[in-house]
Amino acid sequence: MSNALARLRQIFDDPLFVRTGRLMQPTPFAERLAEPIRQSCALIDRTLSMRNTFQPSTSTRTFTFYMSDIGEVVNLPIIMSRLQKLAPHITVRVASILQRHLQEAMASGEVDLALGLFPSLKTGFYEQRLYSEKFVCIARADHPQIGKMITQKQFSVIPHVVVQSAGHESAFDQIIKRQGIKRVIAVTVPHFVGLPITVGYSDFIATIPLRAARSFSHLAKIKFLKPPFKIPNYDIKQHWHERYHRDPMNRWMRGVVAELFLGDRGTSGRRSRRQLD
Numbered sequence: 001m002s003n004a005l006a007r008l009r010q011i012f013d014d015p016l017f018v019r020t021g022r023l024m025q026p027t028p029f030a031e032r033l034a035e036p037i038r039q040s041c042a043l044i045d046r047t048l049s050m051r052n053t054f055q056p057s058t059s060t061r062t063f064t065f066y067m068s069d070i071g072e073v074v075n076l077p078i079i080m081s082r083l084q085k086l087a088p089h090i091t092v093r094v095a096s097i098l099q100r101h102l103q104e105a106m107a108s109g110e111v112d113l114a115l116g117l118f119p120s121l122k123t124g125f126y127e128q129r130l131y132s133e134k135f136v137c138i139a140r141a142d143h144p145q146i147g148k149m150i151t152q153k154q155f156s157v158i159p160h161v162v163v164q165s166a167g168h169e170s171a172f173d174q175i176i177k178r179q180g181i182k183r184v185i186a187v188t189v190p191h192f193v194g195l196p197i198t199v200g201y202s203d204f205i206a207t208i209p210l211r212a213a214r215s216f217s218h219l220a221k222i223k224f225l226k227p228p229f230k231i232p233n234y235d236i237k238q239h240w241h242e243r244y245h246r247d248p249m250n251r252w253m254r255g256v257v258a259e260l261f262l263g264d265r266g267t268s269g270r271r272s273r274r275q276l277d
Helices: 002-012 028-048 069-074 076-086 099-108 152-157 171-179 195-200 210-216 248-261
Strands: 017-020 023-026 062-066 091-094 113-116 125-133 135-140 160-163 185-189 206-209 222-225 234-241
Touching (some): 023 028, 062 099, 069 210, 076 091, 076 248, 135 195, 135 210, 234 248
Parallel strands (some): 160 185
Antiparallel strands (some): 113 234, 125 234
16 A cells, blocks of 8 residues: 555655544545546446346347348348347348458458358358258259259250359359369359249259259249259358457357257357468
């Protein structure tokens, strides 16, 4: 105490407390310091007692997802149905950015959670597997050349509708390129949404994820066909940046997403150990 008082006397150039008889009495300057110090101590006490919490039922915060247009069709309606009940006042935003900017957007907080297939999210990110997806071929229900199955020759000669996003090669494109599989491309579109209608009203075919095909089946009369060659399944995951690993809202939202899609087939959240390119 004596050492602390000596330092304060030196800082303020005032004795602060002086002995009067057997007591120590504050100087006028020390008395003027009392109230601002009392307020500062109260502020520190309130700060230390704060809790990093999130109340979904009353929160009005905005949460930003990043997902493909397939994710918007397949997964977003399921998520929003649940959020409408659990967190009716929050605002959900789906970010519209190029995938090559995703890492920076998540590190800055512009994007909270990414759902889909994003192998570029490596060091500094956590991921959780939600479910396994597979590809199917689709054709109009009364296609004149295709019955209940499609042959590899039909796949290679019947014109295809293909989704080609700017600056991004799809997972299916990468797979068939590695396998040396050829196809005739008749139409390229930037999004999946218009694809089923184009297929349903033409003799073209397409290869898309199964869940997307199921969602699109109400838009056009299409049939699902097993691809005539082996295509490995791929995992849909949720990804988040390490800065927000303990953020209460992010943790809560990840729990909601996991409950909706994980079932008993996924794995627990783990930090990616892969290195940045």
